[in-house]
Amino acid sequence: MAFERKTVRLTGEAPGTSTEFTWYAIGPADAPEKVHLQAALHADEHPGTMVLHHLLPMLRQADDQGLLRARFTVMPAVNPLSLRNFSSAPHIGRSDPRPGVNHNRRWPDLFPLIRSQLAGRLNDDVRFNVNLIRKSVAQWIDAQQPRNASEQLRLLVLRECHDAEFVLDLHCDDDSLPYIYTSPELMPELQDLSDWVGAAATLTAADSGGGSFDEVLPQLYRKVALANPGKPVPLATATATLEYRGRADVTDAYGADDARRLSVAEGADGPPAMPEGLPFEATEIVRADRPGLVAYRVDLGEQVNAGQPVADIISMEGPEAYMARTPILAGTDGFVLSRLSQKYVSRGAGIAKIVGTRILPGRKGAYLLED
């Protein structure tokens, strides 16, 4: 049994920029499984931090009672480098302002980095293969010399989660129902998780194109399996991104209820069944075709049909400035999963997600993320 607070100093590139990173390691060190939970990789998305704040005492109590069957790493704010980025008043946490890199994009494609370590060594024992892959990842991580605090942080997070059976990355949308992103191979196994989370949608993609954190380990196992036909290589880490509603939905009530649901996310007496997984390629990201002020015509959860106006854009320039309204139409049948909280948009901004069931031609094989 253990409930251990861990800290690492992330070394900044300039005086006064070093940061202390704090997380928790919980549960028996010899437990057969490992669960990694993290929140606020996008540092300005705080619902997940609130969930983990409420989950930590539950885990401590379960640990005290000897009830934990897994080791847990819990990182309630996995991106401490961005906690200081207050610009004027708003907190900027989605991207690293200096290189401009979204914190949940461009995570490494591990397969080419460890491919030579695996060559000719996989055999018919699935356990052996998974251990070999994990060992190779750990060796690659240990051999890296991070060039800056961001790399130091990413390597540390990968080191902690690479050998976990479950990796849950807690985010939020802007103004949204709760939903989940995961890999298609992990459904329907993760349907329990969708039910317990109360996910209005579970959107699946093998590769959304952005190098998201939750795709690092599934992509690795997928590629190792493809390169080694006939050898048993399972998708040994189940990963998912949990979108805990909208940015403003940070309350004790949500946090405590969501933590309770996560803490019991298995067992017979489950919650009501939530929708099955759907390909993310069937979700439309409705975009503004001009700048202006968005006036929504639909609510979250509302069913819409293709061609139906989702919102009007109120023009803010030209002869019809502040007078003209241009409808933005749904491109598919489905329900409204998310909207914007700030209503002034630039051309091309995503203003809503509509969860449909038919794969959209423009989305097939394309970059799927809203960014």
Ligand SMILES: [Zn+2]
């Ligand atoms: Zn996010």
